Amino acid sequence: MNYLVYILAYPFLWLFSRIPFALFYIFSDFMYYLLYYVVGYRKRTVRKNLELAFPNLNKEERLEIEKKSFRHLCDTFLEMAKTISLPEKEMRKRFQFTNLDYLLELEKENKSIMLFCAHYANWEWTIVLGNQINFQGFAVYKKINNPYFDAFIKRTRSRFNTILIEIKETIRVVRKNEIDKKHGVYAFISDQSPMVSQTNYWHEFMGIEVPVYTGGEALVKKYDITPLYLKVEYVSRGHYKATFVPLLNEDEVLKEIPNYEITNRFLKEVEKQLIEAPEYYFWTHKRWKHRGKKPKNL
Template sequence: MKFLVYILAYPFLWLISKMPFPLFYFMSDCFYILLYRIVGYRKTTVRKNIKMTMPHLSEAEVLKIEKEFYKHLCDMFLEMIKTITISEKELKKRFTFTNLEIVIHAEQQNKSILLFCAHYANWEWMIILDQFIQHQGYAVYKKINNPYFDNLFRKIRSRFNTILIEMKEAIKIIRQNEMSKKHGIYAFISDQSPMIMHANYWQDFMGIEVPVFTGGEALCKKFDMIPMYLKVEYIKRGHYQATFVPLLSEGEKLKDIPNYEITHRFLQEVEKQIYESPSFYFWTHKRWKHQGKKPKNIK
């Protein structure tokens, strides 16, 4: 059954990816009408999240953000499909980096980089980074249940030389690479909610105390990697720019940083970006579902 779904869907996905951009975004507008106005996909969750985290907004402001978010959600989903066939030249034009010199300087230190990323704007297109760097790029991801679609998305995300590694394999692969002096840039999307039973740290995020992932910081310290936040911004439809934000100040040493401080700084950067332009955050996730459920044994 999973294979049948795949073989029926793939030709359709391929045809979408080959569409010229004007037609491509017209299709996205049609999906928006279907997803938002007719189906109402997770509309209750989106509205609740926006109101919960930004209670100062009026109903009209919430509705405006909500509509803009769904339009962007449809764009981003189709842009992920576009990656099946988009050329390197086209992607470089549509996803740019403002300060690659920071990465180049870090590479010259012969150290790996841990790139903290968020579900903001279009995080999928950051795979073009491998065309600008010397280190090997790795993206840590969660496996899709359908093995055929999992294989497809692995191929899509590795088209420009990024290597995908499953979350459960990350520690082993990073350890092997570091022991072999094979330095890399490891991208972790770390802004969503872990299972409450596995959470060992809670932080105020958008005014609400929530459990957070700390695995990225733990790996960063264990292997003495350079921590950075990749701030991806929406410029205009189909165009994004990314800025590398160091999570250590000049002169700071990772070994001297208190536990969870890197995670705290990363989430502060994400929060600041959301407040600046809330429409481009991934509001469909139930990020704040554990509100008020913090175990008493965790400080």
């Protein structure tokens, strides 16, 4: 059954990826109408998240953000399909790094680099970085249950010399690379909501205490990896820019930084973007579902 679903869906995805951008976004507008007004996909979740994150805004203001976020959600998911066949030259034009030289200078320090990323703007197109750096690029991802689609996603996201690592394999891969002195640039999506039972740290995010992933920071400290926030911003439809933001000041020593401080700084950077332009965040994700459930021993 998994294979049948794959062979039926793949031709459609490939053909769709070849549609010119002008027609592409007309289809996205149609999908927005269908998703928001007909299906109502996770509308209740988005509405609740916006109420929690922006209690200072009135209902009309939050509704405007809600609608814009659904429009952008449709664009983002359809742009993921574009990744299948979009030429590298075109993707570089549409997803530009504002301070790539800064990253290349950091590589000269012969230390691996950790990119803390968020579900903001189009985080998927970060893979185009792979052929623009000297280190090997790695992206941590969650394995898809359908093995054929999982292999397809790995092929698609690896087009520009980025290696995908399953979440459970991350520690092993980083450890081996560091032992072998094969430095890499690792991209982590770090704003997700972990299971309460697997969490050892909680922190406020948009004013609400939630469980937080700290695996990225743990690897940074254990292997002396340089931590950066990848700030992805919306420029115009189908165009984005990304900036490497240091999470460690030049006069700071990593081993002297208090535990979880790198994670806190990452969350603060994400908050800045949400406050400035909330419509480009992935509000359908239940980021605050564990609020109020913090164990007493933490």
